[in-house]
Amino acid sequence: MTSLTKSILILLFMSTTLFAESDSGITIPYVDFPMKEGKGMYSTKGKCNMCHSFGYVINQGLQSKKFWREKVIKMIVIFKAPIKSEEDIETVTNYLFEHYGNGELE
């Protein structure tokens, strides 16, 4: 094969792959990040899985009560999570600390 035909072939190959890829979209798979059963699970599920997966939450690892409380407040203040009452903040914080806590209050 001459180098010219070689490069034409390479070009052809490249342009077909380029077109083939862009004509179909993608499907993002669902990945299950199961939540531990317990008091406040449903409330937390409703509030913390609204904008992102629970994987995003538990990726932080086991944390203190203060850490979880501050995280919940960050979601409300910065990202406008619609969590209105102090009682709801308590429920979610307690659930997260109970199941994803490191035993430390602070």
Next chain:
Amino acid sequence: MERRDFFKKAIAVAGSAAIGGTAAEAGETVHPVDNRKVSDIAFPQKRPLITYSDRPPLLETPREVFTSALTPNDLFFVRWHMPMIPTYINPRTFFININGLVENEIKISLEELKTAFEQVELTAVLQCGGNSRTAFKPTASGIQWGVGAMGCARWKGVRLKDVLKKAGLKNEAAWISFNGEDKAVYNETANFVRELKLEDLNDDIILAYEMNGEELPYLNGYPLRLIIPGLYSDSWIKMISNITVTKEKQKLHFMDHAYRVPDNECECETPENLVQKTKPIEEMNVNSIIGYPSTGSKVRNASDLIVRGVAFDGGHGIKKVQISIDGGKIWEDARLDDGTQGRYAYRSFTYTFKPKKSGKLTIMCKATNEKGEEQPFAKDIKWNHGGYKYNGIDEVTIEVV
């Protein structure tokens, strides 16, 4: 239970008064979490990667990939801020909008980008500012990455400068903001918008439509993303579709609060004494990672072992990479590749030796750049609340049998 913890805490605090701060109170750094397993679910156009979230997709590249100077597209890490990402974009109807303080507000199609502008190519490392965040104790906010929130690719596209010139910047123009097609779920959450000072614009900043000779994977920002070589990737907007030129800096969470470090010499602080004045993370610290072997690898005694890895910095260029097999006392030069990919690219390195006795062996690598900056030991990195810019000396512990 809480009472007992309260006691533990009280003791820790009391103790710290005497010895000047316990490690956890003061903030410390350790080696980042290593060897996490890839998921059995592969994301579209990707091989299985370490998976932290599906919505938005957060995928980390395993260490083994860092043996070659270019990171394959299907192994390239993925980080989105906003979970609603278009899963189909028609390349024939896609436009990028340029507006604000410009002579003509314009829309440019992909086709036009590819034909009406000078095409440029460069190789550059894309690294999250929070790469290796698991090194920071106590936990710093953000994704708890191991060492794999980085990759290096050959990018092809057009200069941002040329695109702005086409629209014509007005005299008062001072800031450029960028936004992509990813959206927040909740309409009150601010979108991920980033800004660049016009005076920081340079010829190497490009809008790229190609990555390693292929279209960008969707999850890396198809069909177009911003490339800012040498800087951490917080402003490398994916699926970029809008550029707005302004006179004043806008008020934006992701500019004003995220991706910032203390504005002091060490860029450090302590958890109980956070520094108020901060600055953007910007230029990447000199860094290097061992791709092979990895912790737990078994190798034969007295037989050649080739250590492979990659090194990079913020664009000054890598001067040397050194290896130590005695805990950091003696350092020997590794062999660097020819460096033809340029100063923003990975330099791959190799170091060949024969292990001399069986048992556990720790291998460390340390890079030094042309400015003379070298990587500190992991424990000497200073804590910051965002867990940014970690560049501790990497190590793996193998078993010689």
